[in-house]
Amino acid sequence: xxxxxxxxxxxxxxxxxxxxxxxxxxxxxxxxxxxxxxxxxxxxxxxxxxxxxxxxxxxxxxxxxxxxxxxxxxxxxxxxxxxxxxxxxxxxxxxxxxxxxxxxxxxxxxxxxxxxxxxxxxxxxxxxxxxxxxxxxxxxxxxxxxxxxxxxxxxxxxxxx
Numbered sequence: 001x002x003x004x005x006x007x008x009x010x011x012x013x014x015x016x017x018x019x020x021x022x023x024x025x026x027x028x029x030x031x032x033x034x035x036x037x038x039x040x041x042x043x044x045x046x047x048x049x050x051x052x053x054x055x056x057x058x059x060x061x062x063x064x065x066x067x068x069x070x071x072x073x074x075x076x077x078x079x080x081x082x083x084x085x086x087x088x089x090x091x092x093x094x095x096x097x098x099x100x101x102x103x104x105x106x107x108x109x110x111x112x113x114x115x116x117x118x119x120x121x122x123x124x125x126x127x128x129x130x131x132x133x134x135x136x137x138x139x140x141x142x143x144x145x146x147x148x149x150x151x152x153x154x155x156x157x158x159x160x161x
Contacts, residue, residue, distance in 0.1 A: 005033040012037065016044045018083045020076075021063075023050040031061065038062040045083035049076070089135060096131045103128060 002008035005028025012019070019037065021030040028036075034046055047065040048058075054066055064086065065079050103124055106115065115121045 005029060008033050009036055012040075012042060012044070014042070016042070017087055018080050019044050019046045020049045020080075021046060023048055023052045034061060034063055043087070045087055047079055047083060092131060092135050096128065096135060099124060099128050099131065 002011050004026040007027075008019070008021070008025075009028070021033055023030040025033070030048060030050065034048070037044065037046060045064040046062070047067060048061075048063045049067045049069065049071060051069040053068060058066060064083055067075065067079060103121075106121060106124075110118075110121075
């Protein structure tokens with residue numbers, strides 16, 4: 001646990017999944033630490049845990065969750081759990097979109113016969129199906145393709161489900 005913003009940045013590395021920041025810290029403010037975290041390209045999730053009531057300035061901030069003190073222990077645990085889960089599906093989504101893009105490229109350039117004969121294409125299709133199942137479970141058990149695609153589009157637009 002860091003005692004100030006400078007110490008927090010010194011402790012930060014790729015192994016950190018979730019950062020809890022107070023906006024009013026000694027040294028660098030939580031807002032400044034958050035900006036440096038995002039500028040540094042760290043993939044961690046950040047929750048602002050603060051007594052500062054949110055204002056419209058939060059629209060420009062790159063946090064993932066905002067909790068106003070006082071905060072119950074179970075609320076904090078739930079928030080951290082949600083942020084960890086979001087990190088999981090973000091990684092799955094990145095892989096899913098990458099593979100779907102490759103699939104679409106192959107489908108646009110290869111004949112149906114070539115695709116049917118390709119073991120690599122069959123493996124790609126199977127991996128996409130498995131990722132879709134994993135994402136569906138992570139996103140609350142979405143059952144049909146239309147709901148799944150609608151949810152993914154919503155996530156891509158910044159909506160949360």
